[in-house]
Amino acid sequence: MPSKAAPTRDLVLESTTLWDFPTQNYGDRPHGDNKYRGVTPAFVIWNVLQRYTKEGDLVVDPMAGSGTTIDVAREMGRQVVAYDIAPTREDVLQNDARCLPLGDSVATCVFVDSPYGDNIQYNDHPNCIGKISANSPRFFEELEKCIAECHRVLKPHGVLAWMISDQWNKRKFVPVGLLLYQRLTRYFEPIDLVCIARRNQTSHTGIWHYRARRNNFFLRGFKYLFLMRKTSTDSAVVAESRAQYKTVRRKRIHKRRLKKL
Numbered sequence: 001m002p003s004k005a006a007p008t009r010d011l012v013l014e015s016t017t018l019w020d021f022p023t024q025n026y027g028d029r030p031h032g033d034n035k036y037r038g039v040t041p042a043f044v045i046w047n048v049l050q051r052y053t054k055e056g057d058l059v060v061d062p063m064a065g066s067g068t069t070i071d072v073a074r075e076m077g078r079q080v081v082a083y084d085i086a087p088t089r090e091d092v093l094q095n096d097a098r099c100l101p102l103g104d105s106v107a108t109c110v111f112v113d114s115p116y117g118d119n120i121q122y123n124d125h126p127n128c129i130g131k132i133s134a135n136s137p138r139f140f141e142e143l144e145k146c147i148a149e150c151h152r153v154l155k156p157h158g159v160l161a162w163m164i165s166d167q168w169n170k171r172k173f174v175p176v177g178l179l180l181y182q183r184l185t186r187y188f189e190p191i192d193l194v195c196i197a198r199r200n201q202t203s204h205t206g207i208w209h210y211r212a213r214r215n216n217f218f219l220r221g222f223k224y225l226f227l228m229r230k231t232s233t234d235s236a237v238v239a240e241s242r243a244q245y246k247t248v249r250r251k252r253i254h255k256r257r258l259k260k261l
């Protein structure tokens with residue numbers, strides 16, 4: 001059968017755990033929108049999908065933003081479903097990442113580039129997790145609800161790739177990545193941890209480098225990419241979150257039935 005995937009010339013699979021891409025995009029077609037604040041480098045998604053999926057597999061992005069995952073996945077012949085709390089294009093469906101409208105164990109790979117705290121204003125939606133400060137434990141509690149959903153929709157041995165960065169916020173360092181990693185390990189087993197060089201950041205200007213030296217703090221130089229695998233046996237946390245999910249669904253169905261009466 002001929003391959004449906006478009007050829008991906010000039011792309012080389014990364015072989016170390018330090019990835020440094022000079023531009024957001026590759027090739028001559030856009031992947032996502034490089035003007036979208038917080039857009040993911042398309043090479044990151046290409047590398048993840050190339051390693052952990054094959055043609056026809058289902059890829060899910062619960063926080064799709066400008067849709068980089070959609071463009072990369074389609075070009076590679078993968079099936080893709082993408083959601084965002086405030087969609088910016090038609091093929092991104094409106095949904096909260098804490099409750100995915102998908103069945104259990106359907107996806108081969110879930111890619112997430114979540115908010116890193118409240119440093120970027122993505123939209124005005126009240127349920128945007130990017131409105132919660134990473135200084136608040138609630139930020140990680142809400143992200144854990146997303147983790148549980150990613151786990152539920154992944155097939156056994158499916159891969160979750162999650163990008164995030166630490167924060168230097170209000171004169172305080174918050175190890176956002178490491179705090180998230182703790183939560184991820186409650187559900188998944190680690191495959192590896194990649195560092196992605198941060199380029200084209202608004203803070204990478206002379207004045208910010210001067211401030212960082214003068215005020216003795218560091219500008220963020222990298223992001224984490226956590227690569228996690230769903231094991232075939234559920235941990236105690238997963239069993240509990242499954243039970244909670246079922247209770248929420250039962251309550252919703254009950255509410256809908258009452259409405260019909």
Ligand SMILES: C[S@@+](CC[C@H](N)C(=O)[O-])C[C@H]1O[C@@H](n2cnc3c(N)ncnc32)[C@H](O)[C@@H]1O
Pocket residue numbers: 032033036037038039040041062063064065066067068069083084085086095096097098113114115122123127128129130
């Ligand atoms: C870092 S951006 C994603 C960038 C995207 N990968 C791209 O390349 O354009 C994070 C996204 O998370 C979305 N988001 C925040 N809270 C959400 C929620 N509760 N459910 C779904 N999406 C959410 C934001 O609207 C934002 O688009």
